Amino acid sequence: MTTRRIEPLVWLMFSGGGVIAAVFLPVLVFLFAFAFPLGWITAPDHEHLLAVAGNPITVVVLFGMFVVLLVHAAHRFRYTLYDGLQIKAKVATAAICYGAALFLSAVAFFTFAFLLEAWG
Numbered sequence: 001m002t003t004r005r006i007e008p009l010v011w012l013m014f015s016g017g018g019v020i021a022a023v024f025l026p027v028l029v030f031l032f033a034f035a036f037p038l039g040w041i042t043a044p045d046h047e048h049l050l051a052v053a054g055n056p057i058t059v060v061v062l063f064g065m066f067v068v069l070l071v072h073a074a075h076r077f078r079y080t081l082y083d084g085l086q087i088k089a090k091v092a093t094a095a096i097c098y099g100a101a102l103f104l105s106a107v108a109f110f111t112f113a114f115l116l117e118a119w120g
Contacts, residue, residue: 010075010098017072020065059112066108067101074101 036043044052052058078097081087 010071013068013071014075017068017070020069021072024065054116056116059116063108063112067105070101070104074098
């Protein structure tokens with residue numbers, strides 16, 4: 001019987017987080033740092049943003065994006081520590097990095113749950 005490893009799933013989440021970081025974050029920075037403040041595009045009003053952010057589908061999509069972005073950051077930081085700083089404690093480094101991503105994902109989950117309850 002072959003043993004299944006979790007590493008391909010982590011690499012898949014790493015690449016998904018990289019794609020999200022490369023595609024969506026520059027668009028959000030452009031919109032909220034340049035286009036809306038400079039008046040190039042009319043900014044949405046507060047009620048519209050609350051309606052969009054209060055939609056459960058939006059919350060699930062945002063939560064999924066945050067999780068893969070956190071896994072991407074944890075994976076990149078892990079290999080930076082391992083390859084760049086030559087820290088050879090592979091298991092401890094992985095546990096700390098992915099544990100931090102898991103903890104921050106839980107914080108994001110409870111924050112989204114609280115916001116949905118408050119807006120709902």
